[in-house]
Amino acid sequence: MEEISFAVVGSGFMGGVLARVGYELPYARCVAAMDVDFGRAENLVELFGGRAYGNIEDMLNQENPDTVIIATPESEHREAVIAASQKGSHILVEKPFATTLEDADAMIRASDENGVMLMVGHILRFEVNYAMIQAAVVDGRIGRFLSAYARRITPINEAFRLEGRVSPITYIAVHDIDQFLWYHPEVVKSVYARGIKGRVWEQFGTYDCAWITMEYEDGSLGIHEVGWCLPEQWAGWQRPPSWGGFGDVQMNVIGTEGVLNLNFTPMGLYGLDQEGWKLPDTRHWPTMNDKLVGAAKLEMEHFFECVLEGKEPLVTGVDGRRSIEIMIAAENSISQDRVIDLTL
Numbered sequence: 001m002e003e004i005s006f007a008v009v010g011s012g013f014m015g016g017v018l019a020r021v022g023y024e025l026p027y028a029r030c031v032a033a034m035d036v037d038f039g040r041a042e043n044l045v046e047l048f049g050g051r052a053y054g055n056i057e058d059m060l061n062q063e064n065p066d067t068v069i070i071a072t073p074e075s076e077h078r079e080a081v082i083a084a085s086q087k088g089s090h091i092l093v094e095k096p097f098a099t100t101l102e103d104a105d106a107m108i109r110a111s112d113e114n115g116v117m118l119m120v121g122h123i124l125r126f127e128v129n130y131a132m133i134q135a136a137v138v139d140g141r142i143g144r145f146l147s148a149y150a151r152r153i154t155p156i157n158e159a160f161r162l163e164g165r166v167s168p169i170t171y172i173a174v175h176d177i178d179q180f181l182w183y184h185p186e187v188v189k190s191v192y193a194r195g196i197k198g199r200v201w202e203q204f205g206t207y208d209c210a211w212i213t214m215e216y217e218d219g220s221l222g223i224h225e226v227g228w229c230l231p232e233q234w235a236g237w238q239r240p241p242s243w244g245g246f247g248d249v250q251m252n253v254i255g256t257e258g259v260l261n262l263n264f265t266p267m268g269l270y271g272l273d274q275e276g277w278k279l280p281d282t283r284h285w286p287t288m289n290d291k292l293v294g295a296a297k298l299e300m301e302h303f304f305e306c307v308l309e310g311k312e313p314l315v316t317g318v319d320g321r322r323s324i325e326i327m328i329a330a331e332n333s334i335s336q337d338r339v340i341d342l343t344l
């Protein structure tokens with residue numbers, strides 16, 4: 001297989017996950033990591049190879065990578081996507097695509113004008129169970145789509161790690177919003193959401209959890225319960241390290257002729273030892289034989305395959321924009337205390 005080079009922009013948690021996947025693929029090579037915190041870029045290249053940079057223009061000019069993986073904070077994707085587009089690198093940018101529609105439009109424009117591929121990292125599209133739900137819905141197995149309900153609640157540690165940088169709607173709910181739109185890609189006419197205040201609100205002024213209802217023009221609904229309010233003990237396990245925890249996750253889809261039901265609490269496997277009950281992540285980025293597997297790997301493989309074969313990715317910039325339109329409407333519904341009419 002042809003070799004492909006990649007550089008990582010944003011060398012934090014998710015940049016590290018994706019860099020590791022790339023490093024472990026035999027045909028991919030990490031040529032650089034960049035971060036405004038230079039020490040983080042240094043840490044990443046020490047593990048996965050390449051050179052560290054504190055400036056993106058320098059990195060792109062020096063390394064000319066085939067692809068750039070962008071894992072900067074949610075509101076900081078635009079500059080990196082435009083810079084990489086202008087240098088002709090193909091791009092995988094993390095979810096949420098952006099935090100404003102203006103940023104999303106600017107990134108789509110830049111990738112189109114420069115003829116580069118732009119994929120948004122909606123990882124659940126690369127998780128087998130979610131993909132099977134989507135396949136069944138679009139195959140018509142459950143008849144006409146009536147409603148989908150998703151729950152995604154993480155341990156509170158995630159909120160403490162991000163220190164109020166974004167709300168759980170922008171950080172977490174956008175995953176399941178993208179799923180709803182993937183299953184039922186019709187026009188959404190309105191969004192109504194309520195935010196709930198707890199320990200995270202007291203410390204950082206961002207909501208602990210939220211309920212979001214999006215109504216399609218055909219009357220069907222997507223309902224999402226999201227949050228980062230599970231107690232620390234939910235995923236506080238240390239051993240073995242590959243038993244890292246995740247959260248409380250479900251998806252139920254109802255149609256006129258059937259139902260589909262996913263329950264990831266637990267994700268098939270659970271255990272009990274001296275540390276207590278354990279519900280490890282077996283789906284997103286578990287490790288096996290010292291390699292990272294699961295949806296993160298399938299996502300990166302898909303990205304590289306699309307670049308090498310000149311194919312359109314499963315999640316385009318336009319898909320990413322659709323999801324953030326609902327995400328932003330949910331944020332606005334809470335802050336403005338009203339239903340957001342998207343038809344206006």
Ligand SMILES: NC(=O)c1ccc[n+]([C@@H]2O[C@H](COP(=O)([O-])OP(=O)(O)OC[C@H]3O[C@@H](n4cnc5c(N)ncnc54)[C@H](O)[C@@H]3O)[C@@H](O)[C@H]2O)c1
Binds near residue numbers: 009096
């Ligand atoms: N797909 C998933 O399941 C998943 C999981 C976690 C995070 N994410 C997403 O990944 C992105 C990164 O999140 P994270 O949790 O890794 O954050 P993080 O804070 O761990 O890492 C972000 C890194 O970007 C650096 N940075 C900030 N501004 C920068 C800039 N302008 N240029 C270069 N570097 C910059 C920071 O110094 C930090 O090292 C976000 O969009 C987030 O929502 C996705």
